[in-house]
Amino acid sequence: xxxxxxxxxxxxxxxxxxxxxxxxxxxxxxxxxxxxxxxxxxxxxxxxxxxxxxxxxxxxxxxxxxxxxxxxxxxxxxxxxxxxxxxxxxxxxxxxxxxxxxxxxxxxxxxxxxxxxxxxxxxxxxxxxxxxxxxxxxxxxxxxxxxxxxxxxxxxxxxxxxxxxxxxxxxxxxxxxxxxxxxxxxxxxxxxxxxxxxxxxxxxxxxxxxxxxxxxxxxxxxxxxxxxxxxxxxxxxxxxxxxxxxxxxxxxxxxxxxxxxxxxxxxxxxxxxxxxxxxxxxxxxxxxxxxxxxxxxxxxxxxxxxxxxxxxxxxxxxxxxxxxxxxxxxxxxxxxxxxxxxxxxxxxxxxxxxxxxxxxxxxxxxxxxxxxxxxxxxxxxxxxxxxxxxxxxxxxxxxxxxxxxxxxxxxxxxxxxxxxxxxxxxxxxxxxxxxxxxxxxxxxxxxxxxxxxxxxxxxxxxxxxxxxxxxxxxxxxxxxxxxxxxxxxxxxxxxxxxxxxxxxxxxxxxxxxxxxxxxxxxxxxxxxxxxxxxxxxx
Amino acid sequence: xxxxxxxxxxxxxxxxxxxxxxxxxxxxxxxxxxxxxxxxxxxxxxxxxxxxxxxxxxxxxxxxxxxxxxxxxxxxxxxxxxxxxxxxxxxxxxxxxxxxxxxxxxxxxxxxxxxxxxxxxxxxxxxxxxxxxxxxxxxxxxxxxxxxxxxxxxxxxxxxxx
Numbered sequence: 276x277x278x279x280x281x282x283x284x285x286x287x288x289x290x291x292x293x294x295x296x297x298x299x300x301x302x303x304x305x306x307x308x309x310x311x312x313x314x315x316x317x318x319x320x321x322x323x324x325x326x327x328x329x330x331x332x333x334x335x336x337x338x339x340x341x342x343x344x345x346x347x348x349x350x351x352x353x354x355x356x357x358x359x360x361x362x363x364x365x366x367x368x369x370x371x372x373x374x375x376x377x378x379x380x381x382x383x384x385x386x387x388x389x390x391x392x393x394x395x396x397x398x399x400x401x402x403x404x405x406x407x408x409x410x411x412x413x414x415x416x417x418x419x420x421x422x423x424x425x426x427x428x429x430x431x432x433x434x435x436x437x438x439x440x441x442x443x444x445x446x447x448x449x450x451x452x453x454x455x456x457x458x459x460x461x462x463x464x465x466x467x468x469x470x471x472x473x474x475x476x477x478x479x480x481x482x483x484x485x486x487x488x489x490x491x492x493x494x495x496x497x498x499x500x501x502x503x504x505x506x507x508x509x510x511x512x513x514x515x516x517x518x519x520x521x522x523x524x525x526x527x528x529x530x531x532x533x534x535x536x537x538x539x540x541x542x543x544x545x546x547x548x549x550x551x552x553x554x555x556x557x558x559x560x561x562x563x564x565x566x567x568x569x570x571x572x573x574x575x576x577x578x579x580x581x582x583x584x585x586x587x588x589x590x591x592x593x594x595x596x597x598x599x600x601x602x603x604x605x606x607x608x609x610x611x612x613x614x615x616x617x618x619x620x621x622x623x624x625x626x627x628x629x630x631x632x633x634x635x636x637x638x639x640x641x642x643x644x645x646x647x648x649x650x651x652x653x654x655x656x657x658x659x660x661x662x663x664x665x666x667x668x669x670x671x672x673x674x675x676x677x678x679x680x681x682x683x684x685x686x687x688x689x690x691x692x693x694x695x696x697x698x699x700x701x702x703x704x705x706x707x708x709x710x711x712x713x714x715x716x717x718x719x720x721x722x723x724x725x726x727x728x729x730x731x732x733x734x735x736x737x738x739x740x741x742x743x744x745x746x747x748x749x750x751x752x753x754x755x756x757x758x759x760x761x762x763x764x765x766x767x768x769x770x771x772x773x774x775x776x777x778x779x780x781x782x783x784x785x786x787x788x789x790x791x792x793x794x795x796x797x798x799x800x801x802x803x804x805x806x807x808x809x810x811x812x813x
Numbered sequence: 814x815x816x817x818x819x820x821x822x823x824x825x826x827x828x829x830x831x832x833x834x835x836x837x838x839x840x841x842x843x844x845x846x847x848x849x850x851x852x853x854x855x856x857x858x859x860x861x862x863x864x865x866x867x868x869x870x871x872x873x874x875x876x877x878x879x880x881x882x883x884x885x886x887x888x889x890x891x892x893x894x895x896x897x898x899x900x901x902x903x904x905x906x907x908x909x910x911x912x913x914x915x916x917x918x919x920x921x922x923x924x925x926x927x928x929x930x931x932x933x934x935x936x937x938x939x940x941x942x943x944x945x946x947x948x949x950x951x952x953x954x955x956x957x958x959x960x961x962x963x964x965x966x967x968x969x970x971x972x973x974x975x
Contacts (some may be wrong), residue, residue, distance in 0.1 A: 608861030
């Protein structure tokens with residue numbers, strides 16, 4: 276069969292299509308975004324959810340109905356989805372549910388480098404981890420099959436280098452057809468009141484025990500016999516670095532991250548003189564192996580930080596803890612020259628505002644010349660952080676606080692903070708600035724509920740940011756084009772900061788990179804509507 | 814692992830570095846090599862540094878080119894030439910934007926494909942594989958222009974004997 280050069284993300288999408296996935300859903304986040312985009316391009320059914328929690332819940336519902344489902348997000352997205360995840364491990368599913376967690380060691384485009392292998396243990400969800408695009412394809416199929424056989428959610432953990440590297444992929448055939456979704460009532464299995472949840476927890480542990488036994492024989496783990504003086508236990512992309520850095524060594528590549536094939540690993544450790552665990556991120560395997568009584572050597576602490584690569588693996592093998600050469604002097608990203616947010620940040624800097632910021636391109640307002648951002652914690656956090664600052668700061672400082680949030684981020688989880696503002700307004704009021712550039716710009720211009728277009732850019736119902744704020748009880752809701760009227764924006768902001776009301780200013784102007792496409796899609800959709808169709812909304 | 818050729822393509826976001834590495838990887842794939850390509854997308858789109866590693870040969874393991882082991886660097890932005898230099902092995906070749914007279918190019922946007930043309934002079938990838946890869950990566954209206962750019966780079970490299 277023909278081999279194609281695919282990224283790990285593209286390979287997952289292709290596998291989802293070949294596995295007969297009925298629905299793919301998620302929220303954009305580097306490095307996971309391309310999975311659903313590719314699934315849509317390939318003709319699969321994919322959709323963006325407003326956030327990861329909703330995506331996973333939609334996925335759980337579809338899997339309760341017997342469908343095969345793919346849910347994708349970046350590592351920090353799993354934090355948002357963690358609530359349903361932990362209980363979905365108890366309920367299990369009737370079809371198949373695979374959650375892709377795309378981790379970002381080294382933080383190429385993230386606010387932390389949390390290691391989501393820990394979620395597998397914490398939630399009791401089996402986890403697989405591929406090392407290249409072929410395995411991304413094969414492991415997605417294996418994860419679907421595992422989920423369907425054991426009737427429980429399964430996580431596929433990937434990292435930036437597996438998601439974005441391109442390697443050759445051969446498509447497989449013969450995945451058994453999915454059955455047609457149909458509702459079967461299972462009240463005790465899905466209604467997690469304590470009386471049903473207690474036995475469900477026991478059932479989960481019994482399922483994990485079964486899978487642990489299966490994993491001892493799983494072909495997803497690789498034992499490479501080599502020099503018995505050095506054995507390396509590794510995983511993911513690091514497996515590729517290990518083969519290059521220590522070609523003669525014995526190695527055990529873990530594909531089943533959880534539950535671990537502990538007896539296999541015990542035998543491997545026994546078979547070598549020095550057993551070294553080389554893992555990217557936290558000492559996750561080291562902890563698991565040691566608590567199982569398997570003596571292994573971990574990497575020095577300095578290699579917990581950032582990605583591993585061939586050079587760093589060579590150093591770990593050599594026990595080298597001398598300072599590493601500095602990274603290449605990269606030019607940092609910045610706001611595009613024609614970005615509509617420039618006038619907004621100019622005003623915030625001039626007025627010396629205390630800016631509770633958020634996550635998106637506009638976080639780059641922290642860079643010179645503006646330095647106009649004072650916090651960036653999590654998606655949607657600008658709202659709560661801004662309110663907290665307002666509640667306790669002395670009045671003169673409290674009056675300078677604004678929350679600044681992008682359109683997609685507002686829909687993601689700023690909404691909850693807005694409700695908090697209405698319910699617990701600070702004595703000085705508060706000002707929320709929504710930077711609406713009509714797209715999820717940072718991750719590569721994805722649609723979201725506020726654009727009124729689907730993942731395939733067809734027309735659908737449009738969520739109104741101003742309408743939501745007004746209906747919630749925000750006193751003043753204004754919309755300004757910050758490029759056409761920068762003076763008007765500044766005057767309005769000054770006026771709102773001086774008052775004691777809760778207010779929202781929507782600074783609306785299309786992203787310079789997306790504007791032409793947005794015009795094209797809107798025109799196409801208008802033409803479709805005029806031709807008597809519904810523009811895809813039906 | 815047999816002989817592997819290591820190429821690093823670098824530039825700033827929006828200059829076509831990723832597109833160039835896509836074309837190179839596809840051309841190597843069409844020539845029958847094992848190929849891997851690694852890069853970081855995301856924030857770098859906003860005018861920041863972009864580097865993309867392409868490795869091909871009989872069998873490629875890590876997708877990332879170890880520092881000091883690149884055989885070639887293709888650099889689309891003058892300010893990035895010195896930044897990228899440490900990736901090259903001793904005797905490795907760097908094709909920067911000054912490798913070609915800008916007047917020899919159909920337009921500035923085609924610099925990425927022109928420098929691939931220069932690189933192609935040194936690689937064991939048949940010319941038809943390159944041209945198919947260029948066409949596969951670009952819309953039809955840009956085919957002729959980019960074929961010209963590729964030829965200009967290839968000729969310049971042949972002329973200079975490097």
